[in-house]
Amino acid sequence: SQELEQSPQSLIVQEGKNLTINCTSSKTLYGLYWYKQKYGEGLIFLMMLQKGGEEKSHEKITAKLDEKKQQSSLHITASQPSHAGIYLCGADPNAGNNRKLIWGLGTSLAVNP
Amino acid sequence: DGGITQSPKYLFRKEGQNVTLSCEQNLNHDAMYWYRQDPGQGLRLIYYSQIVNDFQKGDIAEGYSVSREKKESFPLTVTSAQKNPTAFYLCASSPRGNEKLFFGSGTQLSVL
Numbered sequence: 001s002q003e004l005e006q007s008p009q010s011l012i013v014q015e016g017k018n019l020t021i022n023c024t025s026s027k028t029l030y031g032l033y034w035y036k037q038k039y040g041e042g043l044i045f046l047m048m049l050q051k052g053g054e055e056k057s058h059e060k061i062t063a064k065l066d067e068k069k070q071q072s073s074l075h076i077t078a079s080q081p082s083h084a085g086i087y088l089c090g091a092d093p094n095a096g097n098n099r100k101l102i103w104g105l106g107t108s109l110a111v112n113p
Numbered sequence: 114d115g116g117i118t119q120s121p122k123y124l125f126r127k128e129g130q131n132v133t134l135s136c137e138q139n140l141n142h143d144a145m146y147w148y149r150q151d152p153g154q155g156l157r158l159i160y161y162s163q164i165v166n167d168f169q170k171g172d173i174a175e176g177y178s179v180s181r182e183k184k185e186s187f188p189l190t191v192t193s194a195q196k197n198p199t200a201f202y203l204c205a206s207s208p209r210g211n212e213k214l215f216f217g218s219g220t221q222l223s224v225l
Contacts, residue, residue: 004155033213042119042203042216090156090214101214103155 006104021074021107023089031092032072115140119217134189136204145187150201
């Protein structure tokens with residue numbers, strides 16, 4: 001079955017440093033979602049990417065989807081303690097069907113002040 | 114404020130007991146979903162509903178049941194047939210089946 005691989009599994013950075021999280025699939029994706037989760041809480045939507053080569057930004061977070069729509073990266077610039085949490089990618093392996101989203105295992109981010 | 118509300122935050126189940134997790138949304142979303150989250154595993158879909166009075170099994174429906182009598186409510190019952198119920202349960206909704214999901218704050222279910 002199709003899977004999403006996230007890397008790294010965990011990350012510890014010093015405040016102010018940049019970082020990148022990757023999400024990779026073996027097959028083409030029709031929608032790629034990035035969410036953030038605090039431990040024991042729900043998922044907060046960050047961004048959705050659908051088109052090959054698409055790039056979106058929100059505050060200091062930028063997400064890109066490659067041309068083949070098989071890999072996405074999430075980049076945080078000048079990290080802050082508020083960026084700490086678990087980042088999850090989810091994707092639609094079919095066309096427009098949220099019933100069968102697949103999910104990565106998450107990347108745990110800690111930001112040291 | 115519009116949103117999706119899960120209750121309770123923490124729930125304990127005794128052996129042989131059925132328990133029900135509540136999920137309510139006031140976003141006027143058609144689709145609702147139940148996911149289970151376990152450490153070291155990705156989110157797994159339990160049940161989903163696209164419209165009122167209709168729902169379908171997800172990947173791990175055994176031992177669970179749902180109902181969708183109202184658009185805003187999608188309760189999940191964890192039955193005694195679910196032998197490993199300890200997990201974090203997340204409810205989500207979306208306007209239609211192909212748009213981003215909005216998640217509740219989750220319910221942690223543990224077995225006594």
